[in-house]
Amino acid sequence: MRILVHLCGKVKPEMLDYRPTPKQRSTIELLRYLTVMGPVLVRSIQKGAFLEQEWGAAQAKADASDFEAIVKSIESQSAFYAEALNSFSDEELRGEIELFGMKARRGPMLVDLVVCGHAAYRTQLFCYLKACGRDELNTLNLWAGIDGQM
Numbered sequence: 001m002r003i004l005v006h007l008c009g010k011v012k013p014e015m016l017d018y019r020p021t022p023k024q025r026s027t028i029e030l031l032r033y034l035t036v037m038g039p040v041l042v043r044s045i046q047k048g049a050f051l052e053q054e055w056g057a058a059q060a061k062a063d064a065s066d067f068e069a070i071v072k073s074i075e076s077q078s079a080f081y082a083e084a085l086n087s088f089s090d091e092e093l094r095g096e097i098e099l100f101g102m103k104a105r106r107g108p109m110l111v112d113l114v115v116c117g118h119a120a121y122r123t124q125l126f127c128y129l130k131a132c133g134r135d136e137l138n139t140l141n142l143w144a145g146i147d148g149q150m
Contacts, residue, residue, distance in 0.1 A: 037114075
């Protein structure tokens with residue numbers, strides 16, 4: 001989450017409505033999605049079923065949030081993940097569930113959907129920033145969450 005927050009710090013107000021193509025998310029929509037995706041997927045994986053109503057409520061809250069509130073929500077997710085992931089027992093992590101038509105153990109599903117999802121969407125944000133003229137950003141920003149020369 002620290003790296004995502006670092007990248008959020010590179011977003012200028014005029015970049016929030018950037019949308020690569022008409023059918024892709026804008027920068028602000030992507031960040032709103034990131035406030036919902038991880039937390040609801042973690043709880044869904046723990047429950048063993050997609051929490052569709054929770055997703056809808058969380059998305060509605062995110063859709064009503066401005067950039068500052070979105071960044072605060074993302075910042076708060078570090079504590080959420082620490083608490084939520086520690087609440088899984090080893091047995092639960094090894095337990096198999098079916099979610100989105102995929103059967104897998106909870107542990108690997110957390111990695112595949114949440115951890116890999118965050119890396120992918122963080123990369124998407126990085127690409128948006130580069131497309132909006134943040135030419136100074138480089139691999140250190142994307143993978144270490146720091147400014148620096150390569």
